[in-house]
Amino acid sequence: MKDILNAIQSPDSVPADFAALPLPESSRAVVLRREDTEMFSGLASRDKDPRKSLHLEQVPVPELGPGEALVAxxxxxxxYNTVWSAIFEPLPTFAFLERYGKLSELTKRHDLPYHVIGSDLAGVVLRTGPGVNAWNP
Incomplete structure (x- = not known):
């Protein structure tokens, strides 16, 4: 992680530097756990506290697939997406990820006992998968 941070902070870094960085095996992420999907059963939406279902954990850095980018x-x-996911409304994201995982060998890797949440981010592209043309390290 230190190498990635150093490259990001260096004014001399060029795209090839990012593409050549070794990737860590894992990183920190805020996740939801499949085992928690019923934790708010019977509660009104206003009584569900998303802080109770969010967990900061080390997770493996995913293998890159077609059309995907790996971002530091x-x-x-x-x-709202984060909050709805964290209170498992209107549906737990695990149901979608399980169905998606059944589509192919490639999508199977998304059916996990945890879900890294987040849909808005700022960062640096480290790698791109096949078919990604608009983004580069």
Whole structure:
């Protein structure tokens, strides 16, 4: 992680420097756990506290697939998607990820016992998968 941060902060870094960086095996992420999906059962939406379902954990850095980019996230935000996911409304995201995981060998890797949340971020592209043309390290 230190190498990534140093490259980001260096005014001399060029795209090839980012593409050549070794990737860590894991990183910190805020996740929801499949085992928690019923934790708010029977509660009104206003009584569900998303802080109870959010967990900061080390997770493996995912393998890159077609159409995907791996981003070193420098900032993220909490928005309605985050809150709805964290209170498992209107549906737990795990149901979607399980269905998606059944589509192919490639999508199977998204059906996990945890879900890294977040849909808004700022960061630096480290790698791109096949078919990604608009973004580069």
């Amino acid at each position: 996230v420098m900032a993220s935000s909490v928005n």
